[in-house]
Structure formats: structure tokens, C-alpha cells
Amino acid sequence: MNGIHDMGGMHGMGPVKIEKNEPVFHQPWEGRALALNLAVRAGRGNIDNSRHGVELLPPADYLSMSYYEKWTARLENILVAGGVVTREEIENGKLAPGSPKSTPALTAAMVPVTMGRGAPPRRNVPVAPLFKVKQRVRARNINPAGHTRLPRYARGKVGIIVRDHGVFVFPDTNALFQGEKPQHVYSVRFAARELWGEQASPRDSVYIDMWDDYLERA
Amino acid sequence: MSTTRRGFLAAAGATAAQNAAHGQDHEHDHDHQAVPSDPALRVKALESLLVEKGLVDPAALDALIDTYEHKVGPRNGARVVARAWVDPAYKKRLLENASAAISELGYSGMQGESMLVLENGPKVHNLVVCTLCSCYPWPVLGLPPVWYKSAPYRSRSVIDPRGVLREFGLELAEDVEVRVWDSTAELRYLVLPERPAGSEKMTEEELAALVTRDSMIGVAKVTSPGGHA
Numbered sequence: 001m002n003g004i005h006d007m008g009g010m011h012g013m014g015p016v017k018i019e020k021n022e023p024v025f026h027q028p029w030e031g032r033a034l035a036l037n038l039a040v041r042a043g044r045g046n047i048d049n050s051r052h053g054v055e056l057l058p059p060a061d062y063l064s065m066s067y068y069e070k071w072t073a074r075l076e077n078i079l080v081a082g083g084v085v086t087r088e089e090i091e092n093g094k095l096a097p098g099s100p101k102s103t104p105a106l107t108a109a110m111v112p113v114t115m116g117r118g119a120p121p122r123r124n125v126p127v128a129p130l131f132k133v134k135q136r137v138r139a140r141n142i143n144p145a146g147h148t149r150l151p152r153y154a155r156g157k158v159g160i161i162v163r164d165h166g167v168f169v170f171p172d173t174n175a176l177f178q179g180e181k182p183q184h185v186y187s188v189r190f191a192a193r194e195l196w197g198e199q200a201s202p203r204d205s206v207y208i209d210m211w212d213d214y215l216e217r218a
Numbered sequence: 219m220s221t222t223r224r225g226f227l228a229a230a231g232a233t234a235a236q237n238a239a240h241g242q243d244h245e246h247d248h249d250h251q252a253v254p255s256d257p258a259l260r261v262k263a264l265e266s267l268l269v270e271k272g273l274v275d276p277a278a279l280d281a282l283i284d285t286y287e288h289k290v291g292p293r294n295g296a297r298v299v300a301r302a303w304v305d306p307a308y309k310k311r312l313l314e315n316a317s318a319a320i321s322e323l324g325y326s327g328m329q330g331e332s333m334l335v336l337e338n339g340p341k342v343h344n345l346v347v348c349t350l351c352s353c354y355p356w357p358v359l360g361l362p363p364v365w366y367k368s369a370p371y372r373s374r375s376v377i378d379p380r381g382v383l384r385e386f387g388l389e390l391a392e393d394v395e396v397r398v399w400d401s402t403a404e405l406r407y408l409v410l411p412e413r414p415a416g417s418e419k420m421t422e423e424e425l426a427a428l429v430t431r432d433s434m435i436g437v438a439k440v441t442s443p444g445g446h447a
Contacts, residue, residue: 008349008400010373016385017370022363024287029258032265034361035282038328039274051351067352067367069257076264085267093263101272108277115285118327121404149402151349153376165332168404185403192396196377204396206376209403 001145002152004059009153009196033068037075042114043105045078047121048175052147053078123182127167130184130212135161137188138218139210147175150214154206158218159190162207170211183212291360294325295408296429298358300422302335303413313337316408320358330357330406336399337410338436343394344409345383345436347375348401355406359431366435376400386437409434414442 007013025031041050053074054062062070079085089096106114131137139154149171163186170181188210192200268274298320302309312319316333320326333355336344348354349372354362365371374382379396383389390396399407411433417425432438 005350007369007373008375009377010369013369013373015370016365016374016382017368018365018386019363024291024361025283026364027258029261031283031287032279033257033261034286035279036261036265036268036274038282039278040268043273054351063369066257067364068261072257072261072264079268084273085271089267090264093266095267095270099271103272104275104278105273106278107275108281111278111281111285114328115282115290116327118329118331120331122332149350151400151402153349165403165405168332171403185405187405200377201380201392201396203393204379204398206398206400208400209405211403 001055001147002143003055004062005055006152008151030068033072033075037071038115039104039106040075040079042110044082044084046174046177047119048147048169048171049078049177050074051171052175055147121169123167123169123180125167125182127182127184129164129186131161131164131186131215131217133161133164133186136218137161137186137210137215139188139208140214140216142214144172146172148172150210151208153195154190154208154210157190157194159188159194159208161186162189163187165209168211170213172213181213185209185211186215188215286356286361290325290357292358292429292431292434293426294323294360295355295358295431295434296426297323298325298335298408299410299429299434300426302410303417303425304422309410312410320408325357327357329353330355332405333358333408334405335408335410336397336436338412338439340412341394342397343383343390343436344397344399344407345375345379346399346401346407346409347372349373349376350400350402353401353406355408358408359434363431383437386432388438409436411436411438411440414440416442416444 037050054070056077057070057073065073076090080087086096136158138158139150139156141156142150165185165187167182168185170183173179173181187207190206190208192204192206193202195206265274269276298312301323302312308319312335316335320333338344352362352367354366371382376398379398380390401407411429414428417428428440428442430438430440433440
């Protein structure tokens with residue numbers, strides 16, 4: 001979706017604010033919010049759907065909320081959308097009568113192994129690559145209303161494939177639970193001037209990881 | 219539970235698709251859930267609900283927080299960098315198969331499943347960003363700092379990397395090539411900074427202590443104790 005989250009190349013966001021000796025969490029609730037998201041995701045959903053959940057927040061909220069406020073709102077929305085929790089339960093802080101009881105997907109004892117393994121996004125399936133290293137490609141001009149990882153600033157631009165990363169889950173379909181659609185991901189080098197015009201340095205470039213479905217021959 | 223996993227997935231997918239299709243009307247769905255005035259209370263209430271429903275084990279939350287607050291952080295990445303500086307064979311493995319070389323030191327997992335290492339040199343400077351969200355190599359750097367997730371860094375790193383670097387106090391010469399890596403997929407990037415001059419006699423452990431988080435994102439260089447880059 002052409003949302004506020006797709007920020008590459010925007011102006012007006014101000015200088016980068018750098019905090020010296022920044023703590024991992026500024027408040028204890030931030031750690032709880034992170035952990036709640038990870039614990040729930042260990043049992044249901046996927047990272048693409050989670051990312052899409054943040055993108056679906058209203059743009060004004062997206063800009064004004066802190067990072068972990070967004071994670072909290074996203075988690076509430078995903079749980080409500082999945083029928084796991086009702087909006088009334090969230091607002092009242094009380095379980096609805098007859099609410100079913102589950103078993104946690106992640107226990108404390110499982111945390112080191114589960115986090116140490118992660119959620120591998122590679123798929124060991126024989127999918128032929130549609131492009132090859134050193135090939136000139138154009139990022140397709142697509143504007144899906146759902147989730148995509150093709151940033152707006154690259155659409156329609158021409159780059160060179162510098163690396164084939166192998167086969168990965170395709171986020172656009174996976175985010176909506178429409179299948180993993182495994183395909184090759186490439187590192188594509190775009191000259192800074194191709195992206196931004198003459199104002200950019202002639203030496204500089206941006207490397208963007210792109211799936212087969214994002215590319216066409218150029 | 220009454221909602222099966224399949225049912226949950228289908229419902230969530232349908233709602234997400236519906237939300238996406240609604241476009242402009244989407245805001246109305248959220249009118250009744252304004253920005254929480256006290257996020258601490260909001261999170262606490264949500265945790266209570268999920269614990270009562272048996273979806274979340276509070277001890278697992280404690281363990282997750284402990285992991286990212288105390289165990290996994292940029293010291294991991296610094297050890298990887300220091301090893302690469304003192305051991306050419308390790309550096310070769312790191313550049314060829316980063317995930318395997320990093321797991322040799324015991325670091326792996328969530329948000330670092332597919333790693334790539336980018337080597338900085340006198341004429342090439344690599345810089346990592348995630349313009350779309352906050353992708354970051356957790357096993358080697360821990361959780362990202364606020365600035366990395368912020369709109370200014372995400373918006374400008376790709377269009378004005380030299381200007382962004384200047385805000386971090388790093389002025390690059392015109393003849394240095396800047397390569398910005400936008401983490402749009404599941405590859406996670408770690409910058410291998412240049413070993414500073416004057417560090418030739420330092421031990422691996424001493425070198426690791428010099429390596430900063432920022433140098434492994436590419437917004438800083440590593441300076442030797444004498445202050446030389």
C-alpha cells in the first residue's frame with residue numbers, strides 16, 4: 001500500500017535525533033509490548049502480516065505514536081481481526097463470558113531455542129530464478145493496496161542485479177495469508193542518479209532487495 | 219479454543235484485505251481507538267487479557283525481555299568484527315557466508331536468519347537503513363535505537379546519505395563511494411568497519427571494545443584510542 005510507512009526519499013521529517021547512551025527500553029512497558037508481540041507471533045500469524053498491521057494504522061497515528069505504541073495498537077488490531085480478542089474485551093479489560101482458554105505457544109523454557117532459531121524466511125524449494133546476476137532490470141510500476149516491500153521510490157527505475165540471495169517467502173501474499181509464493185530475491189543496485197536525478201552523487205548507489213515479482217527486463 | 223488456527227488465519231487475512239480495499243474509509247474503523255493516553259496501562263491490560271486467555275505465558279515475556287535487554291546486543295557484533303580483523307580466514311568466511319560465520323561465535327536467530335556482511339574501506343562506505351519499517355540484525359546488534367526507526371533517518375538515508383552521515387559527525391570525501399542498503403527483504407546487514415590505524419598491537423578483546431554499534435550500521439567509523447580513524 002502507498003502508505004506513510006513508505007518513507008524513502010521524503011523530505012520534511014527533520015534532523016536525525018541521536019540519543020547518547022540510549023537504553024534498550026525507555027520504559028518497562030516497552031519491553032512488555034515487544035515481548036507480547038513476539039510471544040503471540042510464536043503461535044500465530046507471520047512477520048509480514050505483523051508489518052502490514054503497522055502499515056494499516058491511520059497515517060496521523062503512525063507519525064505521532066512511539067514505536068512500541070504502534071506495536072501495541074497493531075497487536076490489538078491483529079488479535080481482534082483474528083477473532084482472538086474482542087474490542088470490548090480490550091476496552092473493558094475483562095474477558096467476555098465463555099471466552100475459551102488456550103495454552104501458550106511460547107514458554108519461558110522455549111525462549112532461548114525459539115529466538116536462537118528465529119523464523120527462517122528461506123524456502124528450500126526448486127524455483128527457477130527469472131533473472132540473473134549482472135542483468136539490467138526495471139522495478140515494476142505496481143501499486144498494490146495490500147502489503148508490498150517494493151518501495152515507491154524505486155518503482156519504474158532501472159538497476160543491475162548484483163546478487164541472487166536464493167528463494168524466500170513472498171511478503172505481498174504471505175501478509176494476507178494468501179500463500180508463501182516462494183521466489184528468488186535479488187540485491188539490485190540502483191545508481192543514486194537513477195533514483196534522485198542530477199542532485200545525487202555520481203558515485204553513490206542504493207541496494208534494494210527485490211523479489212522476482214517486483215522486476216521486469218530492462 | 220473455538221477459533222482454530224486456520225480460522226484465525228483466514229479471518230485475519232480477510233480483514234486485512236478488507237481494510238486494504240476500504241482505503242480512505244479505513245480511518246473510521248479506528249475512530250474509537252484513539253492514541254492510548256497511557257500506553258503502560260494499555261499494555262498491562264492487554265497482557266492480563268492474553269494471560270487469562272492462556273495465549274501468553276508471563277514468564278516467557280520476562281525471558282524475552284531479559285534476552286534483548288541483557289544478552290543480545292551490539293557487543294555480539296563487535297566480537298564478530300574484532301575476529302574478522304585479526305583472523306583473515308574468518309573474515310573470508312564472514313564475507314562469503316555471514317550467517318554461518320556469525321553462528322560460529324554463537325549468534326543466530328530471530329531477525330538475523332539470513333545475514334550479509336558489508337566491508338567498508340578507504341573508498342567504499344556502506345550504510346544500512348530500512349525505509350519501510352525497522353529491519354535490523356538483532357542477533358549481532360540487539361534491538362535498534364530510536365533514531366534508526368525514526369522518520370528522519372528512514373526518509374533521508376536513501377536520498378541524502380552524505381547529509382545524514384554529517385549529522386552523525388561523519389564527513390565523507392567526494393571520492394568515497396557511498397552504498398546505501400535498504401533492508402526491504404529478509405536479508406539483514408552488518409557493516410564490517412575499517413580497522414583503525416594505531417590498533418595493530420591490540421588484542422582481539424581490546425579491538426572488540428573499540429567497535430561501536432553505529433560503526434556496524436555504517437553511520438560512524440571506528441576510532442582508535444588515540445582518536446585516529
